[in-house]
Amino acid sequence: MKPKIYITRKMDERIVAPLQEKFDVRMWESESEPVPRDVLLKEVADAEALWTVISDQVDHEIIEAGKKLKIIANMAVGYNNIDIAAAKEHDVVVTNTPDVLTETTADLTFALLLSTARQLTFAESELRKGNWTSWSPMGYTGMDVGGATIGIIGMGRIGEAVARRAKGFNMDVLYHNRNRKHEAEAAHGFEYRELDALLKEADFVVLLTPYTKETAGLIGSRELALMKKTAVLINVSRGGIVDEAALYTALKENTIWAAGLDVFETEPVPLENPLLSLPNVTVLPHIGSASIKTRLAMMELNAQAIMDVLEERAPKNQVE
Ligand code: GLV
Ligand code: GLV
Structure with a gap:
């Protein structure tokens, strides 16, 4: 047999x-x-x-x-x-x-970052609904990506590939990781930070760490409170790394500016998930490697x- x-x-x-x-x-x-x-x-x-x-x-x-x-x-x-x-x-x-998915996932991460920063999916849905009635001085305005500071949590292969893209946008690259990446620091000028320092300094906080006992709930209300009021959180790793209830509160109360999520605690994400009711959340159906x-x-x-x-x-x- x-x-x-x-x-x-x-x-x-x-x-x-x-x-x-x-x-x-x-x-x-x-x-x-x-x-x-x-x-x-x-x-x-x-x-x-x-x-x-x-x-x-x-x-x-x-x-x-x-x-x-x-x-x-x-x-x-x-x-x-x-x-x-x-x-x-x-x-x-x-x-x-x-390896085979590294560049593809980094592309999606950057796409989600740009999309969230500039409210692309929200602006598109407004147009499709017929709500684009006139040019508006402050309509659909977002955050600049070029020249901003990105903070990458989890500097594995995908993290480094995102960091290289960020350099192309003239961004300052901070990272937090279990191990220092001295070679990447020397070659590309990436800077290591402790977690709290990274959260305080970054305009874009990007989660790319594997989901383990150590990273479950890594970003909760304490961590979100450290972030800038203008900051954007991007999660393309696993939903459970972020406490979704705490994230909802932070976005609802505008203590951070926006979030871009490709992953959720429960997938497929139930439509009742309160995060989906917020205008400052950009969501995708877990498509990081989907080329x-x-x-x-x-x-x-x-x-x-x-x-x-x-x-x-x-x-x-x-x-x-
Ligand atoms: C994790 O394994 C990565 O490739 O970043
Ligand atoms: C997708 O989430 C993956 O781990 O490849």
């Missing part, structure tokens, strides 16, 4: 084809609907490889049910949706898809990782 691979979402046929030649590939045949948990529990039972996406909560129970499981290939750079400790305990390799080329490259990495582990080679992107 060929080893079974279970893929939790419909993927591109060209990328799945080489796996089908050697393995018994089963796939949840929807592109937009996540696999129901009972189906996943049943499918994982005899699978040797599991191909997951970030909306799959691969917890202890699922890993435990995968008696033959050798690899979980998560099609994302973040892997907080996988219980890593449980995977380790059961000798299941976990891989992710870094055609990059999503296909992420699929390629996942297919290769599964091929490697099932053929007893070390995969390229094993996490932790």
Whole structure:
């Protein structure tokens, strides 16, 4: 019997084809609907490889049910949706898809920053509603990006790629990270700050840190209170890094100026989320890595990782 691979979402046929030649590939045949948990529990039972996406909560129970499981290939750079400790305990390799999405995610981060600063999506929706009735001296006015100070929290690969873009806009780049990036400081003039100092100085605070026990709720009411009244918060990492209730209060009371969010505590974000009722919030449906080329490259990495582990080679992107 060929080893079974279970893929939790419909993927591109060209990328799945080489796996089908050697393995018994089963796939949840929807592109937009996540696999129901009972189906996943049943499918994982005899699978040797599991191909997951970030909306799959691969917890202890699922890993435990995968008696033959050798690899979980998560099609994302973040892997907080996988219980890593449980995977380790059961000798299941976990891989992710870094690098190929770095520039794409940095592009989206900068697009969201510009869009939030200049209220692009709000202005567009006003035009479409027929509310653009005349040029207005202070209508749709926002914040300047060029020459402003950006503060990047989480200076990984994506953080550095955002910082390079910021330099092109003549911005001062501050960053906070677990480790100092001396090389990047020397090469590009990025400046390290403690978290509180960064929050006080930055015009744009950009969150690019992975979601871990240490970063959960990192930005709460105390941190938001340190930010400038004119500051903009951008989150493209994970919703849980920000306390959404505290963010709502800060935006409602205008103690910060605006926020641009690609991620939420609960995704897809329920329309009742009070943040969606605020005019000074720009929202996107978690599309950081969503370019055609990059999503296909992420699929390629996942297919290769599964091929490697099932053929007893070390995969390229094993996490932790
Ligand atoms: C997306 O959020 C990712 O982690 O790749
Ligand atoms: C995180 O892994 C990053 O690439 O920034």
